[in-house]
Amino acid sequence: MKGLLILLCLLITPITQAGTYRWVDENGQTHFGDRPPVNTASDEVTLKSAAPSSDAAARERKQRMNEFLEQTERERTERNEAKARQEAQAAKHEARCQALRARLKYLKSVSGIYRLNSEGERVFVDDEENERIRQEFRARVQSECDA
Template identity: 85%
Template sequence: MLVCLLITPIAQAGTYRWVDENGQTHFGDRPPANTAADEMTLKATTPSPDEAVRQRKQRMNEFLEQTEQERSERNKAEAEQQAKATKHAARCQALRARLKFLKSVSGIYRLNSEGERVFVDDEENERLRREFRARVQSECDI
């Protein structure tokens, strides 16, 4: 805290310019006692970066933008893959449930053009069960 109090007057101190008896111009933070001096306001200038620094900064910004774009694309691809895996898992769960139901029923039927149930014979019944079981195995790796 004491440091702040000491720095404030220095920062607020003016800059003075005067010309001595030999015609030389001088600058100082206090006006001379026996000569008239003008108080000046100095503006701090920002150092201009040289070309190498500017190019290095530009390359760094390009690198950061490219890295962010790659990260965004990678996250998008991972999200799409996760959504696809979730959809596949739900489909397999439904197929397994249908397979379990198919094992529990004694006969399979089709609906005819009039909407009536027509049961298939034992040979076709077994063939349909095998085909469905093979489909579940190929799609769901069970």
């Protein structure tokens, strides 16, 4: 959009040239160019550019175009911010799932699971409790990461 605005500004501004030359060839035809011809007499002419239109309709169109460009830019910014938030949330979720899967892998590799009692000592759970903890953790990983 900014490129379009720059292009419009370039087209609106008056054209400045180093010089415009007029000459008549041997057939009597008049020619114009930005460089004087070789071996032919020429006159440098001044081109007058049209004054830019400053009527109310043109100002209104320009105002609407500026509002449209600003709105488009705001919408693009909002989309980019929403996308960045979504990507950050997805990355956070993936990191959490990797940690849960690593812990599940660890639970599968250890022979016994323990809890700490009130004195901070390890108290190993029985095989039935061991299997129940593993199944619960496996279900947690599936519900949080594999859905």
